[in-house]
Amino acid sequence: MEQFYPIPPDSPLSAALRHCWQMDHQGPALTHETIIPKGLVEVIFNLNEAGPVTARIETETFRLPRCFLSGFHSVPLHTWLPRRHTLFGMVLNPTAVGRLFRLEAADFVNQCLDLTLAHAPLLALWHQLLEQPDFPARVARVQQWLRPRLPQLTPQEQFLDHYLNTPAAAALSVPALADELCYSPRHLTRKLQTLTGMNTEQTLLYHKYRRSVELIHTTSLSLTEIAHACQFVDQAHFSRTFRAFTQLSPRDYRRHKSHLPGHLFTTPQ
Structure with missing residues (x-):
């Protein structure tokens, strides 16, 4: 429960x-x-x-x-x-x-x-x-x-919290995200490294991956449509990214997903 x-x-x-x-x-x-x-x-x-x-x-x-x-x-x-x-x-x-x-x-x-x-x-x-x-x-x-x-929290910290907590937030390029925060790209990378352990490019890719998990759970979109909605370069890029984070293909995750996003359960036979 x-x-x-x-x-x-x-x-x-x-x-x-x-x-x-x-x-x-x-x-x-x-x-x-x-x-x-x-x-x-x-x-x-x-x-x-x-x-x-x-x-x-x-x-x-x-x-x-x-x-x-x-x-x-x-x-x-x-x-x-x-x-x-x-x-x-x-x-x-x-x-x-x-x-x-x-x-x-x-x-x-x-x-x-x-x-x-x-x-x-x-x-x-x-x-x-x-x-x-x-x-x-x-x-x-x-x-x-x-x-x-x-x-x-400062206004910049509040914006970062909103962005990092919301997979559905608008996808931003590195320069656009830096501009939103009035940070230089270098300062933005330092800030994200502190908060997430990733640089800016890695954080943005992680954001796309998280959005794909959300869409797998909340929509009936095809995996190709999800790849497009999350702004991956193509289906192969989506699959490689998803597997890198989960050790599963998007298709296998969709097949075995539970009612809890991000959680899969198996029981002994």
Whole structure:
């Protein structure tokens, strides 16, 4: 069961927090979950006490920490879920991460950074969330924790958050994006490298890829039409880019996708 709570746009909390979610899994032991890159920065609380959750990124296998930061991955995350477990997540604006935790994308991209080591107060918050009776109570506790820590964002940071969080935003060239922000192209690359771990060209390509995932889930467009809508050079460019991020072809992803965008599940036979 999945639960979501979007933060109202007029809430002061929206400067840092986009939405909260909770996934309560009950099913066959060791369900395999593949999470393709989603372009979201999430603080995830692993509230499972029945047993460890095993995960793998590329060739590294590890146990999910109690609280970890997951960001602009460029490769899939694999997890093996126990029979019962609960995960609670906060989806943050990218610019808020550096302000809240003094971290850059290089610190957490393509890994599950243990935030209780990088930011000790989150261990206390993990215990408090574990004690809450339900999802609404956890959302309320997280909002209470965040209010005194809210960052003050510049207009450029607000624009970048909107752009990075919205796959459907108008595709911009590097010069056009720099002009929108009143940045030089070099300064824009430095800023995006800090937020996403990618340079400007890589970030724009990632943006197209994320838009393609959205369209696969929300439309019946053909893959050729999706490639065109996302402004890939051609179908082959779309397929190469999609496979580079997901290790799947767009056709295979569409065939096996679940109700949750970016998540694929398989169970033991």
